[in-house]
Amino acid sequence: TQLLEQSPQFLSIQEGENLTVYCNSSSVFSSLQWYRQEPGEGPVLLVTVVTGGEVKKLKRLTFQFGDARKDSSLHITAAQPGDTGLYLCAEIKATNKLIFGTGTLLAVQP
């Protein structure tokens, strides 16, 4: 069974700081997605990465997919309180089944 480990589990930082969270797999990803989940809501898709080495940017968020497609990172520049939430990576299978990672809970203090 594939395991998606995310690190760190928890992260509390001050507004304006930069941070990186990681997602590592025990096997090669087919396609990888990053989601953000806020309390009382379902996950919301941020990005999909497909190709090894791919880098995608979404405003202050930068997503990298490892060359070997077994790891991915999410970097946030100048974090804001509105970035607070649970960040989830997920592998999406060809059948559209999502296998979620363990999650990183981010708290950005004003």
Place this chain on the structure above:
Amino acid sequence: EPEVTQTPSHQVTQMGQEVILRCVPISNHLYFYWYRQILGQKVEFLVSFYNNEISEKSEIFDDQFSVERPDGSNFTLKIRSTKLEDSAMYFCASSEALILAGGYEQYFGPGTRLTVT
């Protein structure tokens, strides 16, 4: 913007009772999913549904679980005889197509919190 809706937002039930969780997917979507998230644990896939059939189900989705699309809009998850360990957030999701057909995302509902006492 279209969204997936779920009712109720919170359901409390006694062990052994049947519960039905309801979802209204986005209207032009063809693929439907249920996931669950036990408190403090990761989101887990339960089942996917397409063309009025289950496409795939996980080991969690045993005989106590069933899904149905009773009309053109609702998508339901039934748990026949609830157990304490069924307590979790249940998320419904829908997508327009399969990922291989163009990378369509799954849109998640806000979830139903099920508490089994």
